[in-house]
Amino acid sequence: MTITLVFLGAIMVTVISWLLKQTLNTEPWVSDPAADAVSGTSLDTSNKTMGLTTFLAVATSIFALFISAYTLRMQEPDWRPLAEPALLWFNTAILVLASIAYHWTRNAAVSGNTARLKPGLLISGVLTIMFLGGQLIAWQQLIAGGFYVWTNPANAFFYLLTAVHGVHLLGGLWVWARCTTKVWTGAEADSVRLSIELCTVYWHFLLLVWIVMFGVLLST
Amino acid sequence: MAYVSIADRDHEIEHHDPQTFITKYVWSQDHKVIAIQYGVTAIFVGIVALVLSVLMRLQLGFPDSFALINPENYYQFITMHGMIMVIYLLTALFLGGFGNYLIPLMCGSRDMVFPFMNMLSFWVYLLSVIVLLASFFVPGGATGAGWTLYPPQAISQGTPGIDWGILTMLGSLALFIVAFTMGGLNYVVTVLQARCRGMTLMRMPLSIWGIFIATILGLLAFPALLVSAVMMLFDKLVGTSFFMPAMVSAGEQMGTGGGSPVLFQHLFWFFGHPEVYIVALPAFGIVSDLLATHARKNIFGYRMMVWALLAIGGLSFIVWAHHMYVSGMNPYFGFFFATTTLIIAVPTALKVYNWVLTLWQGNIHxxxxxxxxxxxxxxxxxxxxxxxxxxxxxxxxxxxxxxxxxxxxxxxxxxxxxxxxxxxxxxxxxxxxxxxxxxxxxxxxxxxxxxxxxxxxxxxxxxxxxxxxxxxxxxxxxxxxxxxxxxxxxxxxxxxxxxxxxxxxxxxxxxxxxxxxxxxDPNPWGGASLEWQTPDTPPKHGNWGHELPVVHRWAYDYSVPGQEQDFTPQTVSADEVPVGRDHGMEH
Incomplete structure (x- = not known):
């Protein structure tokens, strides 16, 4: 549980210290013209950005808990470490490229370069789908080698962790598909900018999660 | 920074007005209708759980007098009573019900920031309730594992409902968590982003603080329940051994081995203890507002109340194993968790003192x-x-x-x-x-x-x-x-x-x-907070007519000396306060 506690501790410290900063040295019972000007828009960020940030905290909690469960279960005597397929290195490289491609698309959207959006989104999407396909092939290799989900908890965790990560990417692909459809039907860079920016953050987040997860899987 | 709210634009208001009965009362995106839908559903399942407790008490008070109640049923009643009351009634009612109703009204917004997702949240919640109640009628009946669903007994021979019962329970919980996450994102972002002008965080009523912090706790803690539910589903359906130890059942060696039931308990209570505060913090907040309004006094120690909520929220994540003293975990853990548990009594006691001090010399109605x-x-x-x-x-x-x-x-x-x-x-x-x-x-x-x-x-x-x-x-x-x-x-x-x-x-x-x-009356109790200042009662779609309210003070200006009324609404600026007889000296 240490891992979860560290992650959640970091999230809680951020949230609580930010909230405390708003509350220290205030005397809400005293009339204050400066406070009269404050509102929800004072944070100067969009609702969707805030929504995604909050969701990333939730997702972090999920992944941290899975990894905590992994490290706790590992200590039991029946644990037989799994030799991860070498294909995972290739998949990781693909996911890194997908993240880079999304970032490249984001730069285009920010600078208003509508022409570059189509190739950018296409490359990002294809790379992401390739990664998911690669993960499926890795599963097949394991199954062919007799490493079934029920034969050992290490195998079970491998399938479970990769599946949960994949499901999160699929959710991202749904947003990607909506945005891509818009761009194909002639949307300007400005109208899809926020969506692309947030997707980029999400892709980077899932890349980071994958690298941490892959590291944990490799080292145990 | 210039203040422009998107929802302020007039065309936006008309655009969003629901036209038909269906969009107005069924597939509604209005936070008030969703709140009532949440509330009514939660109270309905609450009544089911109340009936279950009566059935349990019939057996305990008059053993074996009722043919209907056998040991199997009894354990199903216990399980469903606990689960419904804690999650499907209290969590849903405080956050889905009161959270939905109060956040936009008390913060001065027109609606939640993501109304469609808010609507979806209710319908997924309703689905989770239907799946839960359906478990009474599936083959084998509802699960009788106790509301904590501890493995191995939750999915082992001898416990009622180890097939469809536990599957519907876990499925329903997963749905509930999805619903809660969609609602929770709304509550957090609305509080942070959609407050009207003048509503600083420290001018928010304590009800909103309680709901806000409880929602953050829920968003971080419910994943633990999801993780344990998913892993138990694997143990049940695929035959993995995340939690299932090696067992001999009826003289037969089971296929499982090596799993750790204590791991489940850690995950479950990592959710389960914050869950206590997910229910308690909104209650703390709401009760503060009720006491202040009806005692005609500002809440005693407002800032301390906010800090206590934050402290309780933070501490609630490091006390979970006090539910597990008898679980066989490392005994040294007990020392740590007993200490943190006793520390959490400090901010909690502060709140109780402040409630009592709010009543002290108040004009209590x-x-x-x-x-x-x-x-x-x-x-x-x-x-x-x-x-x-x-x-x-x-x-x-x-x-x-x-x-x-x-x-x-x-x-x-x-x-x-x-x-x-x-x-x-x-x-x-x-x-x-x-x-x-x-x-x-x-x-x-x-x-x-x-x-x-x-x-x-x-x-x-x-x-x-x-x-x-x-x-x-x-x-x-x-x-x-x-x-x-x-x-x-x-x-x-x-x-x-x-x-x-x-x-x-x-x-x-x-x-x-x-x-x-x-x-x-639009304001029958003389409340100072924003929800009592709406132009219509009940508030219409969009809450505030054509102009959003502007806030000039906190929500607790009751019986301020030198003012004519014994309360000053948050929307009244310092220059507009009617000066009159001295209310501070009334008692």
């Missing part, structure tokens, strides 16, 4: 919501004090499996939050419906419920001291239990039936007052 609020201070203090006993490992070990624990947690997170729920419903009923409820029936409802629940749970502490074990279907013949214990059990059961019937007064009052209640 003992109206129905106030009765419930004061009742809460009693039951919560009582339940909190027994928590100090159980937080210590050495006291918990002998008491852990007795009725003392049942009495403790029902006082602290059963009766107390429910009293706040009732108080809050009475308090905001005039705003929600535009009608007044029947005051006399409300008083009867309070006194019978308050005294009734006390006479249920107070004697249970003594049963616990005697060593009467909880979770048992029948006590059998034992020497250590005097006959009077059974007499007491019968008396408790009779009281339970009585208190359950008393709730019909509440339902009757709420339903009949919808039509026959007298038309409510």
């Amino acid at each position: 003992l109206r129905v919501p106030m009765l419930f609020a004061i009742g809460f201070v009693f039951t919560f203090t009582h339940g909190g004090l027994t928590g100090l006993f159980l937080g210590n490992v050495t006291i918990d070990l002998p008491l852990s499996d007795t009725y003392f624990v049942v009495a403790h947690f029902h006082m602290v997170m059963g009766v107390s939050p429910i009293l706040v729920v009732f108080g809050a419903i009475y308090h905001w009923y005039p705003k929600i419906t535009g009608r007044m409820f029947n005051e006399t029936l409300g008083r009867w409802h309070f006194w019978l419920t308050f005294l009734g629940t006390y006479s249920i749970y107070l004697p249970m502490h003594y049963l616990g001291f005697l060593g009467v074990p909880r979770r048992y279907f029948a006590m059998g013949n034992t020497d250590f239990m005097p006959e009077s214990a059974q007499t007491l059990n019968a008396a408790i059961s009779v009281t339970v039936i009585f208190v359950a019937l008393v709730q019909l007064i509440f339902l009757y009052n709420m339903i009949v007052s919808l039509r026959n209640g007298k038309k409510a």
